[in-house]
Amino acid sequence: MSSSSKKIVTVVVIALVILGIWWYASSSSAPAPVSTASSAQSTDASAATSTVQDSSDASLQSDLTSVDASMQTVSSDSANVDSSLNDKQVPQQ
Amino acid sequence: MNIKRKIPAIAVSLAGAALMMMGASSAYAQTASTTAARTAAKTARASAQVTKSISRADQEITRRIAALNALSTRIAAAKHVTDADKASIASTVQAQISDLTALKAKIDADTTAATLKTDVKAIADSYRIFMLVIPQGNLLASVDSVNATASTLTTLASKLQTRVTAAQSAGKDVTAMTASLTGLAAKVADATTQASAAETEAAALKPDMGDKTVMASNTAALKDARAKIKAATADLKAARADAATVVSALRPTAGKTASTTPAKQ
Numbered sequence: 001m002s003s004s005s006k007k008i009v010t011v012v013v014i015a016l017v018i019l020g021i022w023w024y025a026s027s028s029s030a031p032a033p034v035s036t037a038s039s040a041q042s043t044d045a046s047a048a049t050s051t052v053q054d055s056s057d058a059s060l061q062s063d064l065t066s067v068d069a070s071m072q073t074v075s076s077d078s079a080n081v082d083s084s085l086n087d088k089q090v091p092q093q
Numbered sequence: 094m095n096i097k098r099k100i101p102a103i104a105v106s107l108a109g110a111a112l113m114m115m116g117a118s119s120a121y122a123q124t125a126s127t128t129a130a131r132t133a134a135k136t137a138r139a140s141a142q143v144t145k146s147i148s149r150a151d152q153e154i155t156r157r158i159a160a161l162n163a164l165s166t167r168i169a170a171a172k173h174v175t176d177a178d179k180a181s182i183a184s185t186v187q188a189q190i191s192d193l194t195a196l197k198a199k200i201d202a203d204t205t206a207a208t209l210k211t212d213v214k215a216i217a218d219s220y221r222i223f224m225l226v227i228p229q230g231n232l233l234a235s236v237d238s239v240n241a242t243a244s245t246l247t248t249l250a251s252k253l254q255t256r257v258t259a260a261q262s263a264g265k266d267v268t269a270m271t272a273s274l275t276g277l278a279a280k281v282a283d284a285t286t287q288a289s290a291a292e293t294e295a296a297a298l299k300p301d302m303g304d305k306t307v308m309a310s311n312t313a314a315l316k317d318a319r320a321k322i323k324a325a326t327a328d329l330k331a332a333r334a335d336a337a338t339v340v341s342a343l344r345p346t347a348g349k350t351a352s353t354t355p356a357k358q
Contacts (some may be wrong), residue, residue: 055252060340063249067333070242074326077167077235081319084160084227089220090153 143206150213154197157223161190164230173240174233178296182230189226192219221308222300228315232295235322239288242329243281246336250277253339260343270339277335284328291321 165186171179196215203209253274261267295318301307 053252053255055255057340057344060249060252060256060343063245063252064333064337064340066245067242067249067336070238070245071329071333073238074235074242074329077231077238078322078326081228081231081235081322084224084231085315085319087224087227089217089223090149090156 139206143204143209146209146213147200147203150200150216151197153216154193154200158190158193160227161186164227164234165190167234168230171234171237173237173244174292178233178292181296182226182233185226186230189222221303225298225300225311229295229298232291232315232318232322236288236292239284239322239325239329243285246277246281246329246332249336250274250281253336256343257339270342273335273338277332280328280332280335284325284332287321287325287328291318291325294318294321
């Protein structure tokens, strides 16, 4: 085999190796779009689920509990208003 | 001759004079000592008075800074008031904290009664601002909590409406539940109206700057806003009772056709 033939074969081998690596890399990343699509679908489903109002007994009871907790804050804030309106400063002399 | 006879008398006189001078000197020394002691005691009393005044001033300033810091934290957490009102009160509160901190540092460094008296007067003067800012901020916090509760009740009312509609479709008599839901909505609406009016009323107030007329109108406005918050609180309590009535009526034990399964829409 002549020297030029060896060079051609070497170049072809290198090219094949590069092609092989590229193909492997492409095939490895190929599922990504599928995964993204799947994820997007999942997100959409999640969003759709969150917009569906849960009006189960448990949810209603949970909301009532939240209202009670919030009412406690209202009472506390109201007490602070009363306290501040009746405030007296410490005598200085 | 006469002189010789007078020598003893002169000697006695001189001795007497010497004794008198010694006595006077002793008395003078004693008086000076007493005066110095009195001056020292007076200085000590004045110093003690200054220390006492500084302590009282620090106590008042610390109390106010603590109240302002607590209010600042509460206002920062508010989510159901306008950004403009929130920013305005937050800015005023921070300015007060800065002023009082600086005043405290100045008072702590005071050494004379005269300077201290001037600085202590500044505490009293700033009290008028404090007496506006704190109720203003607390009213804003109350508006926030009223609106937060109203929002939760509105969400709950929507869920209840879904369930009542489903119960009606299933053939249940929902007249009482519908009336409770209507009452709930009306009370929540009134609560938010009252809260909004209280916010507008309180946020518009400005320090009186020593003007007694402005001070009186500020006080009246704060009390009126307070009354509105009380009315809103009563509305929320009534709305909560309406919600509980509907929740109770929807329970399976409350009727044969009631369902615990959420309605599909």
